[in-house]
Amino acid sequence: MTDVVGAEVGGDNGRVIDPRPRGTAVSGRQEYCSMRSRVQKITPEKAATLLKANTSNRPLSASLVRTFAEAMRRGDWQVTHQGIAVGADGRLVDGQHRLAAVVEAGVPVEMLVFTDVDADTFDVLDTGRRRNAADVLAIEGEKSTVQLASMVRTVWLYDNRPDGAWSGGSAAVTNHQILETLAANPGLRDAVAVGDQIAAATGMIKSAAGAASYLLGRVNKPKRLEPWFDGIIDGAGLARADPRLRFRNLMLTMARKQAGQVQRRRDTREHVALYVKAFNAWASGEPLAQLRYAPREALPPIAVAR
16 A cells, blocks of 8 residues: 655745655556645745746636635635645646735735646646536636537637547547637637527537537628528528528438437537538539538538628
């Protein structure tokens, strides 16, 4: 069994706790955790210095920083097991909200500081389990986080894996990539409602509808897209070969089939591909004789509507 040591080691700014196990046999070797912790007084100046090394944390939540800062000013801040964490390379791994609060409050406070922390531990800090994308977005104050996370993932995959599968380990999208993609594509938030409306009218997957609609808007002006949305949502008065009607009817047919085949998993990549194909035909003014999808085909680039 592993015997955990909590040895105190002298330090200049407080108590040093060495949490390393005395020895853990791994493949015939003794492995040791290099992470150390120490209670330190963090001044606003020191907090600002540590924040300069914040290169991989999630975006700041202003409300959370304000809450922490108010507690610090009142003298209510207490040392807990949740502090700040710094990697072996000097980069801040966790604790940016606490440090930003120290700067905002303008008063020094004591915190538990972990050093030599593996950067890969970020996704499980504070929770005891790996945060999924919806968790991360919820922490940031986003709404409709499950759908929004799926939409952001779909946009990332469209941009980065147009020729590859969107399922399995090779298609994993990290929480950092989710946050970076949303920051670069803030219009995805507004597309949530569009996805809801299209899904209700056609049976399309909500996240696929929202993401695909947003992707159209990246290369087309909103006014040019209004007839497209009106056609696929309402379908009234459209000619039989109109790509909007073809797409609408195919989605409704697929939804009815899938309703009777509970075990058939709906495919986001399939829905996005059919959506883009139909739009490209409509954007070029061409009738669409048939609308099909092959699982291994590359996703087409999005056309500009005439």
